[in-house]
Amino acid sequence: xxxxxxxxxxxxxxxxxxxxxxxxxxxxxxxxxxxxxxxxxxxxxxxxxxxxxxxxxxxxxxxxxxxxxxxxxxxxxxxxxxxxxxxxxxxxxxxxxxxxxxxxxxxxxxxxxxxxxxxxxxxxx
Numbered sequence: 001x002x003x004x005x006x007x008x009x010x011x012x013x014x015x016x017x018x019x020x021x022x023x024x025x026x027x028x029x030x031x032x033x034x035x036x037x038x039x040x041x042x043x044x045x046x047x048x049x050x051x052x053x054x055x056x057x058x059x060x061x062x063x064x065x066x067x068x069x070x071x072x073x074x075x076x077x078x079x080x081x082x083x084x085x086x087x088x089x090x091x092x093x094x095x096x097x098x099x100x101x102x103x104x105x106x107x108x109x110x111x112x113x114x115x116x117x118x119x120x121x122x123x124x125x
Contacts, residue, residue, distance in 0.1 A: 002026040002114050004096050009119030012086055016123070020081040022096030022116060029072060030054045032100050034079040036070065037109050038092035038121075048094070049081060050106035059106040063089070086123045093118040 008020040022034060035050035049070040050059045058070055069082040079096060097112035104111040 004116035006096050006116040006119040009121045011122045013125050016086050017084045022079045024077045029077050030074045032098045033104050035097045036081045038094045040092040047107035088123045091123050093120050
């Protein structure tokens with residue numbers, strides 16, 4: 001059974017950091033592209049970052065470029081999203097998603113077939 005489980009969310013002050021984890025079970029992440037999406041209340045889902053299968057490139061939406069870093073540890077079957085210099089506008093539920101296809105779009109969640117349950121990130125003083 002394919003499963004993705006996010007963790008690492010929480011409440012942090014502006015300027016702080018969090019590291020989200022996306023742990024996979026039932027399949028090997030090496031061969032999958034992984035994306036992080038987020039959705040804030042009243043807003044559309046937004047593609048935040050993604051990383052290709054082993055050897056693939058990375059993508060960041062403009063608003064997180066230079067602050068967030070996506071990485072993968074294939075030995076642990078886990079993908080991470082390191083979030084630094086957090087801002088209140090980063091507040092959202094963050095989801096990881098996976099696809100084994102090569103024709104995915106990091107900004108389009110419909111191109112990813114497997115999703116986690118989400119983890120809440122709240123940036124507030």
